[in-house]
Amino acid sequence: MTQTAPAGIVRRKGLRHRLMRILLFAVLGVFCLYYLLPLFIMMATSLKSLDEIRTGTLVSLPRQITFDAWLKAWGSACVGVRCDGLKPYIWNSVLMVVPAVAISTALGAVNGYALTKWRFPGANTIFALMLFGAFIPFQVVLLPMARTLGVLGLAGSVSGLILVHTVYGLAFTTLFFRNFFMGVSDGIVQAAKIDGAGFFGIFSQIVLPMALPAIVVTVIWQFTQIWNDFLFGVAFTVGDSNPVTVALNNVVNTSTGVKEYNVDMAAAIITALPTLLVYVLAGKYFVRGLAAGAVKG
Amino acid sequence: MASIRLDKVWKKFGTTEVIKGIDMSIREGEFIVLVGPSGCGKSTLLNLIAGLETLSGGGIFIGGDLVNDIPPKDRDIAMVFQSYALYPTKSVRDNMSFGMVTRHVPQGEQAAALAEVAELLHIETLLDRKPGQLSGGQRQRVAMGRALVRKPAVFLFDEPLSNLDAKLRIEMRTEIKRLHQRLGKTIVYVTHDQIEAMTLASRIAVMDNGHVRQFGSPEDIYERPVDLFVAGFIGSPSMNLFKGRVTEQSGLRLQVEDPAGVVHFPIPKNLQDAASPFLGRELILGLRPEAMVREGAHRPGSETFSFDRMIDVVEPTGPDTMLVFTLGGIEAIGRVDPQDKVSVGTKFRFEVDMSRAKMFDPATGLHL
Structure with missing residues (x-):
C-alpha cells in the first residue's frame, strides 16, 4: 500500500x-x-x-x-483489609498475563501452522472442534476448571490462572494463526521441504517470521482479554493472588467509610492503562493484521 | 544427472483419480515438458516426482533408485514454483543458500556456489534485497537461482513463466533453454502453454485427464499427432478439423458439405490405403492453418488442391494474417501472407497442401 x-x-x-x-x-x-x-x-x-x-x-x-487520588489508588487504598493500593495486584496481573499470552500465542502459532501447512486427515474436524471452544461461555467451564485446578494443586494461585487463560485462549489464538497461514502460499512450505527443512525448521525459519502481523494481533487480543478478565480471577484466586481487576472491584465496592469517587476513578484508569498502552503502541499492526488474510494476493 | 522412470503411476484424491497409470522413461539430460489443459494432472505428476504428494500406486525411479518412500529433500531434486515461493522474510542471498544451510554445506562452498549461480543469472546486484523489492522477472531469476545452487540431479519446473508478462516470458524461455544446453541436467517442466512446450522440450508428453496421450519429440507431436486431442491441443491457432464423407471420384476424396457448397478434398496418397475401408463413411480431415494459403503460394510439387470460400473475419498478427471462414459447419482459419489479405465478405481462393493433411477416425479419435 x-x-x-x-x-x-x-x-x-x-x-x-x-x-x-x-x-x-x-x-x-x-x-x-x-x-x-x-x-x-x-x-x-x-x-x-x-x-x-x-x-x-x-x-x-x-x-x-x-494527584492525591492517583497516589492513594496506586499505593495506599485499602483492598479488603490490606492497604497497599493496587500496586501488588498490578504485579500479580503482569505475572499472570505475560506467561499466559506468551504460551497461548506460541501454541496457537504451531496449531495454525500444522492445521494449514501439514494437512492431515481430520484437520478440518479438529479445527472445528477447537473453534467450538471459542464459543463456550466462561461460566460453563468454572466448575470443571475449579476441580481440575484442585486436582493439579494449582487452586488459588497465579499459576493456576495462567493455565486457565492459556487453555481458554487457545481457541482464539489457533483461529487467528490458522486464518493467517491460510493466506500463505503452500508453495513456500513445499519449497522449504525440498530445501531440506523439517516441521520445526520450516516453522521457525520460514513461517514464523512471516507471521509478525498475526503475532501482534494475537498478542494484543490475548493481552486485552486476559488483563481485563474478572470472572476467572475472582473464581480461581484468593486475596493476595488476585489480579488487578478483582482488586479494583474490592477497592470500589468497599462498604466502609466515605465513598472516595476520585480514588475509584483513578484506580479504574490505572487498571485500564496497560491495555490502552498496548493499543496505542501496536494498534497500527492490529488493524493491518486483522485485514491480512482477508484478501488473497 | 539422473534418469527418471515412472512405472504405472496412479494418484487418487479420495475417489477422484487424477493420474491413471502413467508409464514414462526419461533419459539422463532430457528436457521433458508435460503439457495439457488445466486439470489434466500435469502438476500432480510433477509433485509426485518431487515427493510432495504420495503415490496411490506404481513406482517412481530417479537415477535407477525407487524413491516412493524417499522424502523430497533426499531425492536430489530442485523445484521452481509458479508462484516463485520465495521466502519473503529472507534476503535473496539467504533464499538461495537456505537449502545449503539446512544440508550443512561448508560456508566456503556455499559462497562459491552462490557467486557462480548469481553470475550465471545476472543477479549479483540483488543479493541483499528482499523478494518484495524485486520485479516479477527478478523474482523468477532468484527462484531459478535457488534451484541451481544446490546442483541437483533433476530440475522440476511448475509453470515457471506463467506469471510473467509476454515479453519477459519469451526472454526467460530462451534463457531456460540456454541453461539446459549449458548444464545438461534432466528437467521436467510443466506448462499449459504449447508454444513453451514446443520451443523448450527435447520430448513433450501431452496429457489429458490423467493419461499421457502422446510422448514424443516436438516435431513428432506437431506433425504426427496420434489422435484428435493432441492434434487440437498443439498448434496455435489450432488445427482445423473438417468432418466429411469418403467418396470415390477419380481417387478417394473427402466430401465436406455445407450450405455454401461442397468441397471434395483429395485424400493424400500416403493415407489412401488407410482411408479406403472408410469408403461411404465419415472421416475427419485435419489441416493446420499454415497448410491453407493463397492459390499458387505453395512450393511446387506438393499435392495441392484449391477451393473458394467467403471470408468472415480478418485477423492480422503481423507476420501472418489469419483468414476466418466457415466450412463444413466449423470456423476454419487459414494463415496467409499479409500481402494476400482480402476484405471481409469477399471470396478467397485457398490452396491446400494435402501432403500435410491428417486423417482421423471419428469413432476412436485416432489417426489413421
Whole structure:
C-alpha cells in the first residue's frame, strides 16, 4: 500500500446535499461525544479533591488539579483489609498475563501452522472442534476448571490462572494463526521441504517470521482479554493472588467509610492503562493484521 | 544427472483419480515438458516426482533408485514454483543458500556456489534485497537461482513463466533453454502453454485427464499427432478439423458439405490405403492453418488442391494474417501472407497442401 493523497470523491452539489452532509457530521459528532464523555468524567473526577466532587457538578473541570487520588489508588487504598493500593495486584496481573499470552500465542502459532501447512486427515474436524471452544461461555467451564485446578494443586494461585487463560485462549489464538497461514502460499512450505527443512525448521525459519502481523494481533487480543478478565480471577484466586481487576472491584465496592469517587476513578484508569498502552503502541499492526488474510494476493 | 522412470503411476484424491497409470522413461539430460489443459494432472505428476504428494500406486525411479518412500529433500531434486515461493522474510542471498544451510554445506562452498549461480543469472546486484523489492522477472531469476545452487540431479519446473508478462516470458524461455544446453541436467517442466512446450522440450508428453496421450519429440507431436486431442491441443491457432464423407471420384476424396457448397478434398496418397475401408463413411480431415494459403503460394510439387470460400473475419498478427471462414459447419482459419489479405465478405481462393493433411477416425479419435 502506498500513501497517496485520497483521490477526489465525486458528489452532487446543491443545498439538499450540503444539509445532508452537515447532518451526517453532526450525528458522527454526537457518537464521538458519547464515547469520550465517560473517559473525560473519569479523568476529571480523579483529579479533583473529595470536597470539590461534593460541591461541584459531574462534568465540570477540576478547579485545582491534585494527584492525591492517583497516589492513594496506586499505593495506599485499602483492598479488603490490606492497604497497599493496587500496586501488588498490578504485579500479580503482569505475572499472570505475560506467561499466559506468551504460551497461548506460541501454541496457537504451531496449531495454525500444522492445521494449514501439514494437512492431515481430520484437520478440518479438529479445527472445528477447537473453534467450538471459542464459543463456550466462561461460566460453563468454572466448575470443571475449579476441580481440575484442585486436582493439579494449582487452586488459588497465579499459576493456576495462567493455565486457565492459556487453555481458554487457545481457541482464539489457533483461529487467528490458522486464518493467517491460510493466506500463505503452500508453495513456500513445499519449497522449504525440498530445501531440506523439517516441521520445526520450516516453522521457525520460514513461517514464523512471516507471521509478525498475526503475532501482534494475537498478542494484543490475548493481552486485552486476559488483563481485563474478572470472572476467572475472582473464581480461581484468593486475596493476595488476585489480579488487578478483582482488586479494583474490592477497592470500589468497599462498604466502609466515605465513598472516595476520585480514588475509584483513578484506580479504574490505572487498571485500564496497560491495555490502552498496548493499543496505542501496536494498534497500527492490529488493524493491518486483522485485514491480512482477508484478501488473497 | 539422473534418469527418471515412472512405472504405472496412479494418484487418487479420495475417489477422484487424477493420474491413471502413467508409464514414462526419461533419459539422463532430457528436457521433458508435460503439457495439457488445466486439470489434466500435469502438476500432480510433477509433485509426485518431487515427493510432495504420495503415490496411490506404481513406482517412481530417479537415477535407477525407487524413491516412493524417499522424502523430497533426499531425492536430489530442485523445484521452481509458479508462484516463485520465495521466502519473503529472507534476503535473496539467504533464499538461495537456505537449502545449503539446512544440508550443512561448508560456508566456503556455499559462497562459491552462490557467486557462480548469481553470475550465471545476472543477479549479483540483488543479493541483499528482499523478494518484495524485486520485479516479477527478478523474482523468477532468484527462484531459478535457488534451484541451481544446490546442483541437483533433476530440475522440476511448475509453470515457471506463467506469471510473467509476454515479453519477459519469451526472454526467460530462451534463457531456460540456454541453461539446459549449458548444464545438461534432466528437467521436467510443466506448462499449459504449447508454444513453451514446443520451443523448450527435447520430448513433450501431452496429457489429458490423467493419461499421457502422446510422448514424443516436438516435431513428432506437431506433425504426427496420434489422435484428435493432441492434434487440437498443439498448434496455435489450432488445427482445423473438417468432418466429411469418403467418396470415390477419380481417387478417394473427402466430401465436406455445407450450405455454401461442397468441397471434395483429395485424400493424400500416403493415407489412401488407410482411408479406403472408410469408403461411404465419415472421416475427419485435419489441416493446420499454415497448410491453407493463397492459390499458387505453395512450393511446387506438393499435392495441392484449391477451393473458394467467403471470408468472415480478418485477423492480422503481423507476420501472418489469419483468414476466418466457415466450412463444413466449423470456423476454419487459414494463415496467409499479409500481402494476400482480402476484405471481409469477399471470396478467397485457398490452396491446400494435402501432403500435410491428417486423417482421423471419428469413432476412436485416432489417426489413421
